[in-house]
Amino acid sequence: MENVLVRGIAGNMGKQAAISVMECDNFRLSAGVDINASGKKIDELPSLKKAPSREIFQSVERAIKEKDLNVMIDFTSAEGLLQAAETALEAGMNLIIGTTGLSENDREELAEMTESRGLSVLLAPNFSLGAVLLMEMSEKAAEYFNRVEIIEGHHQGKDDAPSGTSIATAEKLSGCQKMAGEEDIDFTVEGVRGGEVNNVKIHSLRLPGLVARQEVILGGEGQTLTLEHDTTSRSAFRPGIKLALRSIDEFDGFVYGLENLL
Ligand SMILES: NC(=O)C1=CN([C@@H]2O[C@H](COP(=O)(O)OP(=O)(O)OC[C@H]3O[C@@H](n4cnc5c(N)ncnc54)[C@H](OP(=O)(O)O)[C@@H]3O)[C@@H](O)[C@H]2O)C=CC1
Ligand SMILES: O=C(O)C1=N[C@H](C(=O)O)C[C@H](O)C1
Numbered sequence: 001m002e003n004v005l006v007r008g009i010a011g012n013m014g015k016q017a018a019i020s021v022m023e024c025d026n027f028r029l030s031a032g033v034d035i036n037a038s039g040k041k042i043d044e045l046p047s048l049k050k051a052p053s054r055e056i057f058q059s060v061e062r063a064i065k066e067k068d069l070n071v072m073i074d075f076t077s078a079e080g081l082l083q084a085a086e087t088a089l090e091a092g093m094n095l096i097i098g099t100t101g102l103s104e105n106d107r108e109e110l111a112e113m114t115e116s117r118g119l120s121v122l123l124a125p126n127f128s129l130g131a132v133l134l135m136e137m138s139e140k141a142a143e144y145f146n147r148v149e150i151i152e153g154h155h156q157g158k159d160d161a162p163s164g165t166s167i168a169t170a171e172k173l174s175g176c177q178k179m180a181g182e183e184d185i186d187f188t189v190e191g192v193r194g195g196e197v198n199n200v201k202i203h204s205l206r207l208p209g210l211v212a213r214q215e216v217i218l219g220g221e222g223q224t225l226t227l228e229h230d231t232t233s234r235s236a237f238r239p240g241i242k243l244a245l246r247s248i249d250e251f252d253g254f255v256y257g258l259e260n261l262l
Contacts, residue, residue, distance in 0.1 A: 002027050002028070003068055003070050003071070004245070005088075007033040007034075008034060008074060009032030014075050016075075016234050018032070020241040022052075024246065029051060030054055030067050030068075031054050032055070033084075034056055038056050038058035041054065042054050060088055069088075069091065069093055070092075071096065071248060072085075072093050072094075072095050073241070074098065077159055077160075078102050081099055081106070082110065082113075092117075095119075095122070096245065097121065098125075098237070100164025100165075101159070111253075111254035124256075125167065127237040128231055129239060132258050134228075134229040135169045135259065136259055138173060139172045142218060144218075146176070147219040148176045148219070149217050150169055150217075151215040152212075152213065153212070155207075156206050161204040168256075169200075170200035174200060243258070
């Protein structure tokens with residue numbers, strides 16, 4: 001039986017991660033970490049009433065002192081993530097990270113600290129299988145189109161933009177921009193053409209009523225192709241989190257993207 005710590009357990013996704021652990025044989029929900037909920041028990045959190053009555057700690061250091069832990073799942077924010085990851089790796093834990101907002105440098109640092117300790121880390125910007133398939137299909141479609149742009153939409157509480165998923169998608173599609181380069185347009189409103197990752201334009205919506213969505217729109221001579229994925233409930237992320245848990249002992253080193261486990 002492997003003991004799992006969920007960091008960010010009181011948040012939207014921490015709860016989904018906790019339920020995923022409870023639904024996986026051979027894994028036990030042993031503890032949580034969360035800034036504001038520390039001192040409470042997991043089963044005191046709304047929507048986790050059926051969870052085991054285990055402690056929520058203030059920090060990973062504290063959790064490690066009190067518990068024997070094998071895996072950490074992280075859904076928090078980019079700030080402080082590398083430090084927490086290093087502490088968990090130092091204690092010999094494998095990591096599943098869903099937190100977004102990390103830079104390319106952060107990813108490289110994570111990869112280095114993973115390899116040097118011979119442990120396993122999965123960093124996945126999206127655990128919903130549909131979103132992962134959308135990325136894969138977009139990459140295939142991009143072979144046949146000249147241009148591509150991404151529109152991503154999320155709830156207003158999201159603290160990073162553009163989304164981790166859109167960044168990962170743009171990184172897969174950069175080869176598509178055969179006619180890339182600044183358009184010959186007078187921009188009367190600054191920023192109106194969106195932001196850019198690897199030459200791919202990304203437009204970010206933040207609106208009440210949205211959970212998460214992404215459109216990849218490819219343009220070619222006389223036609224466009226639109227691939228769209230909508231997450232209407234965060235339960236969509238659970239099958240991917242469970243897949244990550246069941247796979248965590250089957251690979252070594254740093255893996256970026258759930259598609260590598262499919
Ligand atoms: N990979 C994927 O499939 C998905 C990834 N995400 C990503 O997951 C992350 C979390 O999203 P979401 O659950 O919606 O966010 P929430 O704000 O709902 O949850 C985050 C939780 O983590 C806590 N927290 C933040 N920083 C720390 C810290 N340093 N130590 C301990 N606890 C901390 C927060 O506490 P407090 O509220 O007090 O700050 C909060 O309870 C985001 O980066 C988001 O983009 C989201 C959905 C899917
Ligand atoms: O913050 C969210 O909600 C989500 N974040 C991830 C991202 O940034 O891509 C995944 C999903 O879109 C939900």
